[in-house]
Amino acid sequence: MSKRIITVLLTLLSLNSFSQKENKEDSIILKKLYDTSLLNGKSYSWLDYLSNQIGGRLSGSINAQKAVEWGEKELKELGIDKVWLQPVMVPKWTRGVTEFAYIETTPGNTTNVPICALGGSVPTPIGGVKKPIIEVKSLDDLKTLGTDKIKGKIVFFNRPMQADLISTFNAYGGCVDQRYSGAAEAAKYGAVGVLVRSMNLRLDDFPHTGAMSYGDLANMDKIPAAAISTNGADLLSSMLKLNPKIKFHMNMNCRTWKDVKSYNVIGQITGSEFPNEYMAVGGHLDSWDLGDGSHDDGAGIVQSMEVLRLFKEIGYKPKRSIRVVLFMNEENGLRGGKKYAEIAKNKGENHVFALESDAGGFTPRGFSFDCDVDNFKQVQSWKPLFEPYLIHYFALGGSGADIGPLKKDGIVLAGLRPDSQRYFDYHHAKNDTFDAVNKRELELGAATMASLVYLFDNYGVK
Template sequence: MKQLLVILVLLSTQIYAQDRDEKQIKALYHQALTEGSAYGWLQHLSTKIGGRLSGSIQAQQAVDYTKSLLDNMGLDKVWLQPVKVPKWVRGTPEFAYIESAPGITNNVAIRALGGSVATPFGGLKAEVIEVQSIEALKGLGRERIEGKIVFFNRAMDPGLIDTFQAYSGCADQRYSGAAEAGKYGAVGVIVRSLNLRLDDFPHTGAMSYGNTPVAERIPAAAISTNGAELLSTTLKLNPSIKLYFKQNCKNLPDVDSYNVIGEIKGSTHPEEIIVVGGHLDSWDLGDGSHDDGAGCVQSMEVLRLFKATGYRPKRTIRVVLFMNEENGLRGGTAYAKEAFAKKERHIFALESDSGGFTPRGFTIDANQKNYEQIVSWKNLFEPYLIHLFQKGYGGADIGPLKDDRIVLAGLRPDTQRYFDHHHSDNDTFEHVNQRELHLGAATMASLVYLIDTYGIK
């Protein structure tokens, strides 16, 4: 009889907990969809401030704006964390053309890669050699490369459902292509934009010269996918064509910037910290709405949703808007360094940096027990069409927090259109859907609520 009583008590407790969780999650989604603030915040961030390249005036304006939002939210604490960030400026617009014969040219759209040096003042013109990979470059050797512009033309694999996997399969040519081509005497590098569709938008992104001396660094630019197709086809018809390009970018000394941080102090376990965040900086093309204005406003919305629904967290919930994810990761590194120095106990970190599209679920970086606990909550998300709970990468900015105690997770929206916009002039506010953005914020808040309620293993 006593055993039966224990079973009944446990069963009733589970039913009560299930009912409580369902009600709280429903309240979070209802508040987000009917009175959500994220879309309005993003509109101001994107259309009134615009692209927020690290070290720029716009980046500082974004710091001031988001701090003011957190100040007005009634949080327990809001502050700025100083971060030294690199300052790279694009300069006047880039220009390029394919010269198939003297006086016969076709203009193509390019954008300098972030961190690249400029071309000579009058621009750069040379023959072009096309390669599909850094390995193929090495196989050609100096004899075939010296004095030429190397054209990396490996496209993202359209057969992969996970577009981030397709992106990862090509990113090395953008990041390291100039450093590698320079070793063989190349005078410049042109990289096919990392984009699954054919269009005229060049996609920039970070690149590195490694340990190449400053005097030996060569200029690097991305070419639109339509431009890449034209250049490749023209090369096949006439391998002796030349490409001209001109860019005026420059690297300047590091400048002061900030991570923007706000928190609700936990009611029973304030020493246990849950982080939710995105990166406040963006590239200077477009206005950074999907990458990563969406993640920033969704993260702030998590805290607003808790306050609006009357939920008082047991653990400390902290929003962090990281600076300099795009070209240095200084913000994420500085945050983790200070957290470890202060011996803060971070138990969970959730990042949104995959665009403001329809949420599908989460990728989770955790031990097996914590992963299984999160998967056990899957039924609570099914009414909201959230189904993806798989082991995987949490995010770049929260990555430096990783140790053997923390659980990291990344919000995973539908990614099929993300790289149409990523790092390009096409990343603008008009391409963000209000309902999809708010669904993502509610999905993040729901997982944070469950971690706060049950802790980690």
Template sequence: MQTKKTLCRFILAAAVSVAALPAFAQQNSASSDSVMIKKLFDNALTSQESYENLRYLTKNIGARLSGSPQAAAAVEWSKQVMDKMGLDRVYTQEVMVPYWVRGDKEIGRINNSKLIGSADVNILALGSSVGTGTQGLSAEVIEVKNFEELEKLGKRKVKGKIVFFNRPFDNTHVRTGAAYGGAVDQRGGGPVAAAKLGAVGVLVRSMTNDMQDVAHTGNTRYEEGVAKIPAAAISTKDAEKLSALLKDDENLKFFMRMTCETRPDVLSYNVIGEIKGSEKPDEIIVVGGHLDSWDVGEGAHDDGTGCVQSIEVLRLFKELGIKPKRTIRAVMYMNEENGLRGGRKYAEEAKAKGEKHVAALESDSGGFTPRGFGMDGDKAQLAKFTSWKPLLAPYGLHDLLAGGGGADIGPLKGQNNIALIGLIPDSQRYFDYHHTEIDTFETVNRREMQLGSASMAALVYLISEHGL
């Protein structure tokens, strides 16, 4: 009888132990992940390498608009940097890109009866804009806040004038990206809408929540069959000045001179480095930023930081001897700013080769303190993603949100149920510098940028270990 009782107790204890195994394994896995994430952050925060990479890219190469000699130099530089890291593979991917040239420094000038002479203002030609000709363009100005106002004016009031789109950011948005999204349509679609009504030129209030003398460029679009008219951004302070003067003098004239032009397409490259997965090499995790930048400033926050952070992810894995289960690729995309051809080319080739991408992570919101990530994925992917919050929150990564991604990884959407992820840095200062001459190396805080690198590496590690 005693033997039977002892046997029952043994069987019961064994059953309890077996039932506890999954929970124990899960706890042990979380502990192991926590240790590795700490190592990634420790290494990133004590290394100078990514910051020195950014210094070289911005100071030695500088502005890198697609098709330019500087863009070509950036391609060669990023390939050399990754070649020296001892990765499993480093290669380039051909892509034909547009080559738009700004030309002479732009001239913007207000002429009206309320001024003694004229007032010079700060303007920048929008990317892809046509020029005014060397003689410049002078015309009366008509101000609108949106496309509806423009349509109501009609051809009779718009023809022969410069349309001034003056819709500001909605600064009630805490996330400044939402304010940008609510205003940027006037930059992208303004010239076409104005040209359809007979306008001869366009001015667009700069895309920033700050009140500045600095003008912000950015790409615009033309439409087949619609006249191409010159388009420029005007600084927010000068937009306020022009608006105030228009209230007193509806007949004031604006002079603009821009010698920009689009030249024939140029052969360029995406640059790709990878570490092969040890268990599932056919499952690919992409991390990347765009190598090109606007031709003013140094392209530090947009998107030098995203590029060096992506390279840093690979360095951290190599430095710490981490053998990822899945293949990790760092992609330096070309031509995000005025064409997105690099992102499209990468997605086209991935599809043609039948590659299986499980996740793509993009850093293209500046090198500021990371707050978390946004993911575009299905319910199961989002559940797995948010389950990692206890591991990431100690490093300030509290925002694991539904909805995210990035422009360059966007073309991958729909391939193999891929999850698209965007790094979310603190957004309050980004649009101070975005697309301007003041987007320089000095505006990047080393530790903030390094925290972003480590955050990306931590998430890539978790996806590589556990999948989505």
């Protein structure tokens, strides 16, 4: 055997030995992260306080400010290198007294149904609005019907989420346009109000709110917009088939105020080798006001905080500077995410990686990535490290709304992907409460996030 062949073989054996050593060391770190999260985690107790002692945290509200103060206090108690508040102006919208609605078949013969105002909606006239109602399945249906059939009526958008799609987020994306743009489009044809089927795959009596937009409509042309529960939507649709002349009454007292000052809450562990390379992990601190926002996005907040706590707990010193960012105003403006990216750019900060958790506190399945092919190949090489924890989903496409503004060449953006089958049962609804979150699932998600952050910190981006 030639000396050259022997040299090549020895080199390959050396590389293989080094690779096995690396994998073993990484496996030990991941096990420590999972063990610590499951045996000595803090995410669930944090969520308990955030949800039950503070509650719903609508952007611009007193509760949102309480959450900012809580987040700053808890991060400081971790003893990390730096904690600060980043000011951001946010919209302020209030729901007012509980909405009321009924279906009227004949004068005096009514059936109450559950509704809620969509975020950003104008109120109804004092005493409410009662008008004939017309059912449509899409925005395109408005064009087909035209002004003659729509003017003076309430438009009822009744396109359900597509139940045969395994990805519930794809199902959500396939029908959310009616919630977001329905009022703006219906107003162009003379509608006096809009009712939207809740974005929910389950049949229940919880209406689901969410952001909507009037586009460039003048204030005088804006019409009230509400969501109706899925049971209510099915009932209304059935009654319309029997009697197209029924009327719908809704009364809402919501109001939009001037923008107010709020804050992103940021905590940092400064890198030991590359302090000017930043890795961000976060979720959004604000929530809708109907429940307490435990899944959306209290879970993401406490999981992100737990990443830094786990590193401190196991004695891991990151090479790069790792930040937890509790973003404000994702739900109705994305002001926090945009402000963070704007300031990072103005300061010339080099963000190389960002991870977001904003899909609920359910069992983690893996991650989605917005990155180049080389970095995705690196991620795929780590799959064996995650297999003992039943993490198997690694896919290109999408990350998170708040970290999206950071996108640039060379950065890796990632989103935690829990099992999504139950997420939209709670999303933006009154039943998004602490009791809907499973402690073990939440803690598994936190450890999974910490593991990915560790691997990118240890090996860097390609």
